[in-house]
Amino acid sequence: MPDLESFRSETRAWLEANCPAEMREPVRDEADIYWGGRNATFKNDAQKAWFEACLEKGYTVPEWPTDYGGAGLSPAEGKVLKQEMARIKARPPLSSFGIWMLGPALLHFGTEAQKQRFLNEIARGEIRWCQGYSEPGSGSDLVSLQTFGEDKGDHWVVNGSKIWTSYADQADWIFCLVRTDKADKYRGITFMLFDMASEGVSTKPILLISGSSPFCETFFDDVQVPKDYGDGVTGYVGEINRGWDVAKYLLGHEREMISGMGGGGGMGSLGKAVMPSLGEDAMGRLDDPLLRAQLAELDVEALAFKAMAERFMDELKAKKNHPATPNMMKYAGTELNKRRHELIMASGGSEALEWDSEASNGGAKSRDWLRTKANSIEGGTSEVMLNVISKRILELPDA
Amino acid sequence: MPLYHDDDQTMLQDTVRPFMAAEGSIETQLRHWRDRECKDGFGHALWKQFAEMGFAGMLAGEEDGGLGMGHVEAGIVLEEIGRNLTPSPFLTTSVVGVTALNDASKDMRDQWLPGIIAGDTVLGIAIDEGAKFRPTHIAMQAERSGNGFKLNGRKQFVIQGASADMLIVAARTGGSVGETNGITLFAVEKDAAGLSAEAARLVDSAMGAHVAFDNVEVTADAVIGEVDQGWDVLTKMLHAGQTGAAAETVGVGAGAMDMTVNYLKERKQFGRTIGSFQALQHRAAHLYSEMEIARSTVLKAQQLLDEGDEGAPLMVSVAKAKASRAANLVVREGVQMHGGIGMTDEYDIGLYMKRDRALAEFMGDANYHANRVAEMNGY
Numbered sequence: 090m091p092d093l094e095s096f097r098s099e100t101r102a103w104l105e106a107n108c109p110a111e112m113r114e115p116v117r118d119e120a121d122i123y124w125g126g127r128n129a130t131f132k133n134d135a136q137k138a139w140f141e142a143c144l145e146k147g148y149t150v151p152e153w154p155t156d157y158g159g160a161g162l163s164p165a166e167g168k169v170l171k172q173e174m175a176r177i178k179a180r181p182p183l184s185s186f187g188i189w190m191l192g193p194a195l196l197h198f199g200t201e202a203q204k205q206r207f208l209n210e211i212a213r214g215e216i217r218w219c220q221g222y223s224e225p226g227s228g229s230d231l232v233s234l235q236t237f238g239e240d241k242g243d244h245w246v247v248n249g250s251k252i253w254t255s256y257a258d259q260a261d262w263i264f265c266l267v268r269t270d271k272a273d274k275y276r277g278i279t280f281m282l283f284d285m286a287s288e289g290v291s292t293k294p295i296l297l298i299s300g301s302s303p304f305c306e307t308f309f310d311d312v313q314v315p316k317d318y319g320d321g322v323t324g325y326v327g328e329i330n331r332g333w334d335v336a337k338y339l340l341g342h343e344r345e346m347i348s349g350m351g352g353g354g355g356m357g358s359l360g361k362a363v364m365p366s367l368g369e370d371a372m373g374r375l376d377d378p379l380l381r382a383q384l385a386e387l388d389v390e391a392l393a394f395k396a397m398a399e400r401f402m403d404e405l406k407a408k409k410n411h412p413a414t415p416n417m418m419k420y421a422g423t424e425l426n427k428r429r430h431e432l433i434m435a436s437g438g439s440e441a442l443e444w445d446s447e448a449s450n451g452g453a454k455s456r457d458w459l460r461t462k463a464n465s466i467e468g469g470t471s472e473v474m475l476n477v478i479s480k481r482i483l484e485l486p487d488a
Numbered sequence: 489m490p491l492y493h494d495d496d497q498t499m500l501q502d503t504v505r506p507f508m509a510a511e512g513s514i515e516t517q518l519r520h521w522r523d524r525e526c527k528d529g530f531g532h533a534l535w536k537q538f539a540e541m542g543f544a545g546m547l548a549g550e551e552d553g554g555l556g557m558g559h560v561e562a563g564i565v566l567e568e569i570g571r572n573l574t575p576s577p578f579l580t581t582s583v584v585g586v587t588a589l590n591d592a593s594k595d596m597r598d599q600w601l602p603g604i605i606a607g608d609t610v611l612g613i614a615i616d617e618g619a620k621f622r623p624t625h626i627a628m629q630a631e632r633s634g635n636g637f638k639l640n641g642r643k644q645f646v647i648q649g650a651s652a653d654m655l656i657v658a659a660r661t662g663g664s665v666g667e668t669n670g671i672t673l674f675a676v677e678k679d680a681a682g683l684s685a686e687a688a689r690l691v692d693s694a695m696g697a698h699v700a701f702d703n704v705e706v707t708a709d710a711v712i713g714e715v716d717q718g719w720d721v722l723t724k725m726l727h728a729g730q731t732g733a734a735a736e737t738v739g740v741g742a743g744a745m746d747m748t749v750n751y752l753k754e755r756k757q758f759g760r761t762i763g764s765f766q767a768l769q770h771r772a773a774h775l776y777s778e779m780e781i782a783r784s785t786v787l788k789a790q791q792l793l794d795e796g797d798e799g800a801p802l803m804v805s806v807a808k809a810k811a812s813r814a815a816n817l818v819v820r821e822g823v824q825m826h827g828g829i830g831m832t833d834e835y836d837i838g839l840y841m842k843r844d845r846a847l848a849e850f851m852g853d854a855n856y857h858a859n860r861v862a863e864m865n866g867y
Contacts, residue, residue, distance in 0.1 A: 115541040139821040174865040364799040385862035389854075392803070392861070393810040397781045400491035409492060417777045476766070478773035483749050485772065 091339050096166055100173045106177045108396055111135035115178070117450065122184050125214025127261050136153040140214065143182035150188055150212045153196070158212025164406035178380065186255065187211030187218040191264050193342045194280070194326055200333050202321035207282070211263040219285070221251040221265030221307060222336070229473050231266075232274055232333060234307060238267040238281065244324075245281070247289075247312040253467065258306035260285050267314075270330050279324050279330030283314045300444070300452070301458040341412075341469045344419035356391070359429065360384035363436040378435060387432055413481040420474035422465035430458040491559070495578065501564045503541075508565075511537060512574035514836050521575060522693040528651040529695030530575035538578060538609025543687050547728075552601045554586070557625070559728065560792035560851045563735035563786060569765065570739020573836075575694060577730050579850075580647050585611035587728040588656050591721045592712045596675060598655060612652030614643035614676075614699055621852045623658070623726060624666050628701065630659035630674065636707040637661070638681075639674065642700050645849070649697025653678055656725075657701070661716050668719040673712040680704050692839070692846040708771040717807050727804050729851045731793060734786045734804075734811040736848050741779050741815030745842035748772070748822040751837075755827075758800045768825060775818050779852035780813035781809075809857035816824055819844045 112135055116122060120132045123140055131137040143149050146160060152167040154160025160449035162170060175288040192211055195204055210216040227234040236249025247267055257263070262284055270277030285292075315324045329372045360375060365386070368376040375381040401418055404410040433454055434441050441458075443449035465471040479485045493501060511517075517531055522844040524770050536546045548554020555561075562583050570578055581604055587606075589597055603609030617627055628641025639659055649655065655676045663670025682704040685697045713721040733833065749772060753762030764770055789807035792800035823830040830837045848854065 141653065148851040184839070297694075325524045357867070360862055360867040364867040367690060374860070381862060381867065382858070384867065388861045388865055389809045389813075389858050390807050393781050393785045396491065396803070396806075397784040399783040400787065403490040403493055407490065407492070414780075417773075420773075421777050421781060422702045475770040475773040478776055479769035483769075483772055483776060485752060486761050487770050488760070488764045488766070 093165055093169060097169050097173065098254045100170055100322065101176075103146070104179060107139070107146075107427050108177060108429060109135035109139055109176075112139040112178075112180050112182075113178045116180060117453075121180070123182065123214070124217055124256070124259070125183055125185055125187075126217030126259065127215070128259070129214065129217070131344075139180070144213060147212075148215065149183040150192065150208075153192065153208065153212065155192055155195075159207035166182040167473055168406075176375070183214045185211060185214070185217060186260075187216065188262055190220060190339055190342060191218050194264070194335050194339045197338060200321060203323065203326070206322050206376055209413075214362045216267070217256070217259065217263045218359045219252055219254050219257045219260035219307075221257075221263045224250060225252050225306075229470055231336070232278070234266055234268060234278065236265075236267050237271070238269050238279065240269065241313075242447045243316055245279075245316070246282075247281070247309045249309050249445055251307040251309075252295075254307040255304055256286065257307045258294055263290075263307070264326070266336055269332075275333050276330050277338070278332040279325050279329050280327055280335040281314050283312065283324065287314075297459070299456040301456065301460075302329055307439070310345070320418075329365060340469060342414050344415040344474075356429075358384075358388050359391075359432060359436065360388060367436065382431075384436070387429060388456050390425055391429065394421060397421065399420070413477055416474045416477040417482070420465075420471050420478070421471065423461075424471060426464050427461045429463040434458050489795070491787055491791070493564070493787075493789065497560055497564060503542075504565055504568050507541065507572060508568035508572050512569065512572040512576070518573045518575055518693060518839065527687060527695065529648060529689070529693060530577060534574070535577060535610070536607040538576070538582075539605060542609050544579065545580050545586070545601065545605030547582060547590070548601050548605060549590060552597050552814075553605050554601065559663040559731055559790040560787065560794055562728075562732060566732050566735040566794065567739035567742070570736035570843070570847075571583050571743040573740070573743070573839055577648055577652075579736060580613050580652075581609070581611040584725050584729040585656060586611050588712050588721055588725050590673070591724065593709070595709065595865055596712065600675070601835065603653070608698055609653045610648055610651060611696070612646045612649040612655040612699075613729070614646045614655045614657040615722070616645040617643060619644075621724065621849065621856055624668055624671075625787060626658050626660050626671055627665050628657070628659040630661045630672055632661075633705060636705060636710065637672075637674065639676070639701040639704040639706065642698065644674075644696070644698045646697045646699050647686070647850075648695055649699050650685040650695060655699065656712065657817070658718060658722055661830065663664075663716070670716050671718040671722060672715050673718040673721055674706055674710045674714055676701075676704060676706055676710065680706070690846055691840040694846060723801075726851055727793060727801065730804050730808045730857070731786065731789045733847055733850045734782075734807040736809075737811040737815045737844065738779070738783050738786050740840055740844050741782065741811070741818040742820040743778055744815070744819045744837060744844075746776075746862075747816070748825050748836055748838070751826055762825075771821055771825070775814075775821055778814040778817060782811045785810045793843050802861065805852075805857040805860040805864070808852060809854040809861065812844075812854040812857075815844050816848065816854075 097299050099288040103285050142318060148160055150159040151162045155161040188211060192208060194209055219303055224234050238245035238247045265281050266278050268277055269279040291308045292305040295304050296302050317323055364375055370376045437454050441454040444452040511534060521531055542555050545554035546557040547562055550556040569578060589600055615623060630637040630639050657674045657676050658671055659674060660670050661672040671753045682702040688696045690696050752768055755762045785807040787801040792803050822837045823841055824838050829835050
């Protein structure tokens with residue numbers, strides 16, 4: 090495909106000219122990730138320049154249509170861009186739940202007016218979104234959620250609480266599952282959109298075993314959610330009482346995203362990385378034979394998952410795979426990532442135990458290791474993924 | 489190139505799958521020949537059919553009368569061989585053997601390829617000298633003698649070695665055990681004086697052979713590639729054989745998986761279909777996940793080999809290791825989930841476990857290849 094090859098060389102040249110050297114360094118802390126939003130600040134000039142260059146090119150959301158702030162790239166072009174960015178280890182210019190989650194839902198279910206407003210805001214990094222799904226009593230059994238929106242004609246009055254709301258304390262708006270019909274479990278949920286600055290919304294960060302607080306409890310006390318924000322921008326996605334369809338679609342995207350982050354096939358060999366610190370034996374092999382064997386098995390698994398991820402994305406673009414495949418990807422990718430971090434800890438030995446020293450970069454290894462334990466819980470536990478695979482793909486019977 | 493079969497490859501699969509299900513099934517091939525204690529361990533009539541379908545010479549160049557296809561296409565045939573546990577000389581002859589011959593002289597190609605392409609000729613691959621695969625640990629001697637060489641030594645795990653028309657033999661013309669330099673490949677005809685093959689039936693009913701070379705004389709024309717530099721051709725043979733074995737292993741795993749999932753849907757205990765028990769559902773779902781990943785590695789390795797990509801050797805080892813681990817888990821879980829009937833000879837699931845065991849040892853098991861991955865990654 091000559092067109093794709095010329096796109097590749099153009100992209101390579103553009104990245105070379107526009108991606109600053111600092112933006113090709115590994116992400117070290119939270120401030121290295123640009124999330125956008127009303128209160129966003131850039132960590133440095135390089136982060137700002139890289140974001141602005143991508144924004145102008147439509148590369149904050151490269152595969153979205155140009156009308157909504159994207160670059161309108163074809164899936165094949167999008168893959169080339171990802172490959173070229175990965176080649177120079179370029180950081181994402183903008184990260185957000187708007188890009189990963191709400192955007193895909195709006196592209197699929199949103200009205201034209203919603204797309205024009207919300208997608209452009211997301212693409213420009215103006216509004217930072219958070220996701221209101223889980224509740225204290227509704228984890229794996231999400232559809233049992235109880236947060237209730239009482240119908241008041243042109244608006245709802247929402248009461249209840251959400252948990253594990255990522256960065257709710259820093260988000261501008263929330264996309265939120267709210268029960269609007271108590272009589273129908275599946276067809277009684279509405280996918281609402283509202284401002285976190287609304288009266289009656291409060292958040293409380295949750296301190297995790299990793300020592301950080303990326304998640305919050307979010308409380309709704311008589312929060313008014315309009316059904317229409319004007320100009321046809323409705324305050325809900327899809328149909329009223331059919332929010333579960335949107336949620337399911339979005340969970341699929343979330344599983345794809347998490348599976349894409351996991352695995353670490355693109356991260357390079359852990360064994361190779363730890364060789365200098367662990368030393369080599371007389372044969373030139375890593376001087377800890379059983380750890381070396383585990384690292385070798387990890388390399389096999391990581392490279393295997395990388396091939397799986399490539400096939401999954403290729404088949405997804407050609408609409409060739411089983412619709413439940415993201416569940417398998419999520420399961421395998423998150424389990425692999427946990428295994429990788431167990432071995433990062435084992436390879437780091439006692440030095441990896443340090444929690445806040447400068448040498449340990451603020452306990453990065455142990456904190457990351459602890460963080461990965463959530464991978465196989467959030468967005469559907471491994472056990473739920475296995476349930477879905479056995480029922481929807483293998484078609485094994487219900488109990 | 490997207491990581492799935494293109495239209496031509498899908499068409500080939502649509503031809504191969506029903507053909508093998510009908511002609512290569514466990515009942516008509518594996519059990520048939522096994523129960524007759526066939527000394528070759530495979531059916532010559534099916535090998536002829538492979539030739540008529542164009543499979544036997546699919547990797548040979550078009551100028552030599554072959555189809556000039558690649559490892560992806562060979563893998564499509566091998567997956568179905570694996571799924572049906574079909575005893576066949578395809579992997580050793582059409583994949584490993586033809587890969588070697590493609591690097592041989594015109595005279596040698598003219599001597600052997602027409603017979604292979606016609607389904608008349610079978611090759612044996614003689615590399616191993618010990619119980620575990622160690623391709624640099626070749627001790628067998630090939631001394632210069634007049635215009636040719638004199639071969640002395642022993643080879644083992646030579647599949648169909650006793651019924652092969654020609655053996656491709658790795659021997660040492662220089663260097664010492666453990667070195668890649670000094671290895672030379674020879675084409676040795678089955679009736680060469682001093683060559684004796686002792687057949688040994690294997691656990692999966694394939695016929696292996698111990699082959700002894702007692703002053704076997706070959707001419708210089710019998711050398712494949714360069715003297716002392718056989719490692720280059722041998723490496724190509726190994727990559728082809730390892731990727732091919734991985735594809736067959738995926739077929740074995742897929743066949744065992746289908747059988748097991750079907751059994752879970754049929755078997756009733758405690759008044760329920762056992763497939764409704766979560767204790768079995770989660771294990772079955774895990775097997776599915778492992779097999780999908782294994783399948784991806786094999787296709788990736790095949791594509792990289794066909795493209796001549798420098799990353800191919802790493803992916804070949806990943807594929808052999810991952811396919812072995814995944815299929816091995818499937819066959820073991822398959823036997824367990826079948827319960828008592830899985831222990832019977834009458835039921836096929838045990839045959840899958842046997843075939844998996846034999847394939848695992850062919851050209852390096854999962855440990856061998858995981859170790860290779862570590863070496864290639866510099867630790």
